[in-house]
Amino acid sequence: MEISNHSVYRIEPLYKSFVxxxxxxxxxxxxKTDLENVGTIYSVLALPGELDNPVTGTGMTLSELYQTHRELFGCSDEVFPVRMTITCNEGFxxxxxxxxxxxxxxxxxxRGKVSGAITLDESDEKGMWLFGHKPMDAKEFRRCIDEKDWDALFTKLEVKDGDFVHTPAGVIHGGWGSGKVSATFGTNSDITYRFYDNDRNDPARPLSIDDVCACASFPELPFKAERPEGVKKDGVTRFVYHDVPGEYVALRYKVDGEASFEHDSFLFVTCVGGSGTVCGEAISLGETLFIPVGYGPLELSGKMDCIAISYHEKKECAE
Incomplete structure (x- = not known):
């Protein structure tokens, strides 16, 4: 197919099993998979030789498309900048x-990894996430890990279904999953440092306690659960969860009719409910479309729920 800023591209998902x-x-x-279980659907990820979404009809992966056709993205970053996944944690x-x-x-x-997540199904149900730490110095932080004193280590964050939580780099989190399906947005990296893995002692899931301690901040970085107001335009309500240059832009579109939106950067749109069209291209559950920079307005129609990710480069301050 001809590569052009005036084309919409279909991104093929990748699936991964987890314990x-x-x-x-x-x-x-x-x-449609032979995997016994799936923990993550990688809708947008470009890690060459590891997890790298194929781009339908181009014979290229997403990282290859980025390297050979940078004009589609409008970015000067050396590597593709963002990732977007759908995850369901049903265990520890x-x-x-x-x-x-x-x-x-x-x-x-x-690159490192900063990310954010929302549960796709909204409700009044609230949960307590282990998120962030209490210690005010590195010595106490390490003691808590070595002695598995989780009560003294972790703070707890109350999160309502549908809230957005951004995870700054270095913030500790994890534990037992609630079995809820979540959308995650972040930078294009898959680096995870574990400091406790339920005593599995799995060589494929090594612990990196020294790295976790080196990346922690004292005092802890600020974070909170947020629920931004949507902006309705005709038959579409648009939500902006996060927009920080050099990190990622996290968006959601709830479509019940049609509308168009201007955008000044590339967009990846994944359908997480229903079906419809994006810029005239049909999209259904689980499918992802890429709209290049300069394509024109984002046009949405149908009855569907879509998540989307974009990016703004970080501007260097003049001295």
């Missing part, structure tokens, strides 16, 4: 954190 995963994603999205995930860019580049040779 904490179950069958909910397979059932909800009608996944791990206690973990993710490094920031500086630490990850020095120790892993890649």
């Amino acid at each position: 904490w995963a179950g069958h909910k994603l397979i059932d909800r999205f009608g996944l 995930q791990s206690y973990q954190s993710h490094p920031g860019d500086e630490y990850a580049m020095a120790h892993e040779g890649c």
Whole structure:
């Protein structure tokens, strides 16, 4: 197919099994897979040689499309910047954190990971997440981990179904999943540092306690659960969950009719409920479409629920 800013591209999803995963994603999205369970649907991810979404009709993966046709993205970043997934944690995930860019580049040779998540099904149900830490210095932080003193280590965050929670780099989180299906948005990285894994002692899931301690902040970085107001335009309500240059732009569109929206950067749109069209292209449950920068307005129609991710480059301050 001809590569052009005036074309819409279909992104093929990737699936991954995890020890904490179950069958909910397979059932909800009608996944055709030989995997016994699926913990994550990777809708947008570009990690060469690892998890790299194919782009239908181009013979390229997403990372290859980014490297060879940067004009579609309008970015000067060396590597593709963002990721978007659908996840369902039905078991004990791990206690973990993710490094920031500086630490990850020095120790892993890649970008760090900041991310955010929302449960797709909204309700009045509230849960308590283990999220962030209490210790005010590194010595106490390490003691809590070594002695598995989780009550002294973790703070708890009350989250209502449908709330958005952004996870800054270095913030500890994890544990038992609630079996809820969530959308996650973040930077294009898959670096996870675990400091407790339910005593599984699995060589494929190593602990990285020193790295977790090195990435922690004292005092803890600020975070909170948020529920932004949607902006309705004709038959579509648009939600902006997060928009920080150099990180990611997290969006949601609840469509019951039609509307168009201007956008100044590329967009990846994934249907997580119902069906309809995006810029004239049909989209149904679990499918993802890529709209290049400069394509024109984002046109949505049908009866569907869509998540989307975009990106704004971080502007360097003049000295």
